[in-house]
Amino acid sequence: MTKNPSVLKWIEEQKNLVQPDEVVWIDGSEEQLEALRAEACRTGEIIKLNQEKLPGCYLHRTAINDVARVEHRTFICTETEEEAGPTNNWMPPADAYKMLYDIARGSYKGRTMYIIPYSMGPVGSPFAKYGIEVTDSIYVVLNMAIMTRIGKSVLDALGDSNDWVRGLHCKCDIDEEKRYICHFPQDNTIISVNSGYGGNVLLGKKCFALRIASYLGRKEGWMAEHMLILGIENPKGEVKYIAAAFPSACGKTNLAMLIPPEVYKKKGYKVWCVGDDIAWMRIGEDGRLWAVNPENGFFGVAPGTNMKSNPNALISTQKDTIFTNVVHNLDDNTVWWEGLDNNPPKNALNWKGEKWDGSDGTKGAHPNSRFTAPAKNCPCISPEFDSGKGVPIDAIVFGGRRAKTAPLVYQSRDWSHGVFVGSIMASETTAAATGAVGVVRRDPMAMLPFCGYHMADYWAHWLEMGEKLGDKAPKIFNVNWFRLDDNGKFIWPGFGENLRVLEWIINRCEGKADAVETPIGYVPKAEDINLEGLDFSIDTLKGILEVDNDLWVQETAEIEEFYKKFGDKVPAALKEQLEMLKSRLK
Numbered sequence: 001m002t003k004n005p006s007v008l009k010w011i012e013e014q015k016n017l018v019q020p021d022e023v024v025w026i027d028g029s030e031e032q033l034e035a036l037r038a039e040a041c042r043t044g045e046i047i048k049l050n051q052e053k054l055p056g057c058y059l060h061r062t063a064i065n066d067v068a069r070v071e072h073r074t075f076i077c078t079e080t081e082e083e084a085g086p087t088n089n090w091m092p093p094a095d096a097y098k099m100l101y102d103i104a105r106g107s108y109k110g111r112t113m114y115i116i117p118y119s120m121g122p123v124g125s126p127f128a129k130y131g132i133e134v135t136d137s138i139y140v141v142l143n144m145a146i147m148t149r150i151g152k153s154v155l156d157a158l159g160d161s162n163d164w165v166r167g168l169h170c171k172c173d174i175d176e177e178k179r180y181i182c183h184f185p186q187d188n189t190i191i192s193v194n195s196g197y198g199g200n201v202l203l204g205k206k207c208f209a210l211r212i213a214s215y216l217g218r219k220e221g222w223m224a225e226h227m228l229i230l231g232i233e234n235p236k237g238e239v240k241y242i243a244a245a246f247p248s249a250c251g252k253t254n255l256a257m258l259i260p261p262e263v264y265k266k267k268g269y270k271v272w273c274v275g276d277d278i279a280w281m282r283i284g285e286d287g288r289l290w291a292v293n294p295e296n297g298f299f300g301v302a303p304g305t306n307m308k309s310n311p312n313a314l315i316s317t318q319k320d321t322i323f324t325n326v327v328h329n330l331d332d333n334t335v336w337w338e339g340l341d342n343n344p345p346k347n348a349l350n351w352k353g354e355k356w357d358g359s360d361g362t363k364g365a366h367p368n369s370r371f372t373a374p375a376k377n378c379p380c381i382s383p384e385f386d387s388g389k390g391v392p393i394d395a396i397v398f399g400g401r402r403a404k405t406a407p408l409v410y411q412s413r414d415w416s417h418g419v420f421v422g423s424i425m426a427s428e429t430t431a432a433a434t435g436a437v438g439v440v441r442r443d444p445m446a447m448l449p450f451c452g453y454h455m456a457d458y459w460a461h462w463l464e465m466g467e468k469l470g471d472k473a474p475k476i477f478n479v480n481w482f483r484l485d486d487n488g489k490f491i492w493p494g495f496g497e498n499l500r501v502l503e504w505i506i507n508r509c510e511g512k513a514d515a516v517e518t519p520i521g522y523v524p525k526a527e528d529i530n531l532e533g534l535d536f537s538i539d540t541l542k543g544i545l546e547v548d549n550d551l552w553v554q555e556t557a558e559i560e561e562f563y564k565k566f567g568d569k570v571p572a573a574l575k576e577q578l579e580m581l582k583s584r585l586k
């Protein structure tokens, strides 16, 4: 498929290492993928679902000890520990290679090596970066065929270039004790062993598009961010684009595919999804920040997805989708998960493949069960989704889950202050996540598990990007959909109603809305958030726009502690932002 010398040499080295019985190059053709699906059905690796109800859909169950990303076994292997920083696990590259090669050696014996050329971003786009993942899992091939652009066209676009990311995946024995996800940013290399699940093995996603790409972005002057991208079309047909970062459990996929409230729909507003998880952003010829979604599909969490919470996501899963670790309804050979509807199947297998009818109180689907669905299935996928030139970003939005501290929305004072707001991003834990309620977890720019280098250097890179963008920089905001009342109930209705807040954000970007200056930034005047058609009083709105001085004084003390973790590397501009916030709070 290619004469690229660097590709052929690396493949030869991997073959010698893992010693496969057979080698198959993935050309991207439907015939080859169909043959692989048939082969995986034959071995039981995947199950073909009801093709009338769910055409092109399959079910896969992972090993029960392999159901999520493993942050404690994820490593950044830079020459020095300092480069990886205090928030990443680190191993010296030589030690990591030796350990991984020892685990991988001979592990494909009796297995087939699949070689997947893939592109992150539309093939040929100035944003696109290419990779090759070698794997012994058909499940990985089929998922990569949904999540990325794969096949011969990628090798053609790569030509003889050596600029591509090497990815070796070995299932081995799915041994938790020998599971490692290692990144070698200085060698453009990723090695993943002893897992067959999601973010650990679909190497284009978190490993390449965030960890390796963030490192490359700093080196090359662009940004790889853990952000959704959405477009808001007004009744005049003008579309404004927002990129937004949230820690997990903040409704990121729901926001990416938001359904406008009826009053907005009637006026002609539309929301377009460009991406639900990752944004690559570059300064364009016009000096503005442009973004693409480097992925080609959604690896979404199934539980809780339903026709009310996210109809666009659910519709996206109705064809050509792979479901992982959900309930198998044996009556009609379809799938089910908690929160899909109130009718758990009576004749079913749970995510472990055991007989299950829900009567024993256990969950049928794993809480981290997933769908891998093609982006093109999404009813609100943006017409610009496949555009190689990307979309211009007007606003960057950070968010978190805070019961009292953060108001519904505020705007940062300028780019440096916006970077500060991103660096202090935090969510309070819910009982479901940890058992401990209200513990504040800092997750700067939602990149804590995904930044491929020292977090403080990453902040410095953000500040440098702002200097380059100058007055063309997107405006930076923070939102909090999760303010609680005294009974612990959410005050703001969230979901589609969040468009009301996004409208204020866009109006601010266009200089069309006023704001009130507070110590933490600019907060809307309650009258400027449109409540038309919503049963929500302006007084309640005023309540969730309030900034509690005492809580923020406490917050600054916690931020100071958090920054200490990064030592001298915290950029002076951010330390200054903290001091200025403290003095504004006095």
Ligand code: O2Y
Pocket: 067, 068, 069, 197, 198, 199, 200, 248, 277, 299, 300, 368
């Ligand atoms: O557990 C996994 O492997 C998936 S994690 C994931 C999947 C899709 C989008 N985002 C995430 C995440 O952890 O941020």
Ligand code: MN
Pocket: 226, 277
């Ligand atoms: Mn994510």
